[in-house]
Amino acid sequence: MGECMLCEKKTSFMGSCEECGLQNNISKLKDGFYEFVFKGGKKVRLPTKEEMSIQDFCKKNKNRLMDMIKEQEMASVGYFKGKMCPFTQVNVGGTQNMGAAVLWGAPTYDVLTWTHSECLGEYCAIWDEKDKRCSIKTIALKLK
Numbered sequence: 001m002g003e004c005m006l007c008e009k010k011t012s013f014m015g016s017c018e019e020c021g022l023q024n025n026i027s028k029l030k031d032g033f034y035e036f037v038f039k040g041g042k043k044v045r046l047p048t049k050e051e052m053s054i055q056d057f058c059k060k061n062k063n064r065l066m067d068m069i070k071e072q073e074m075a076s077v078g079y080f081k082g083k084m085c086p087f088t089q090v091n092v093g094g095t096q097n098m099g100a101a102v103l104w105g106a107p108t109y110d111v112l113t114w115t116h117s118e119c120l121g122e123y124c125a126i127w128d129e130k131d132k133r134c135s136i137k138t139i140a141l142k143l144k
Helices: 054-060 062-076 135-143
Strands: 028-030 033-037 043-047 084-097 108-118
Touching (some): 028 054, 043 062, 054 062
Antiparallel strands (some): 028 033, 033 043, 084 108
């Protein structure tokens, strides 16, 4: 039994963390990348210019690493940073002129940006009331 270099929880005899799933014995510094290997063969590779050990890198960047891992996990089942819904989109923008004053009748054009909106939760048509989450996430987790 040891301690996970990422979340500092208990590890198994083989170095597998019971909490976050990091494989401590397999994760390493390799060809300018820190390669973190998790249960199920999932890998997170981070480029580095520093020559510090992977254990020191984990201690220095613990919160950043945990956030990146959660984001990657969410993205794998169709979710994005900030609980954004992969289905709903909104149109943000307005009208701009083409360099001349609007008073002189200069041509204008619309500036539109398509962006995803935040999950609506229980107000969405595909909300899974039983599990209190998006039904797409429920399906994705069952397929794993």
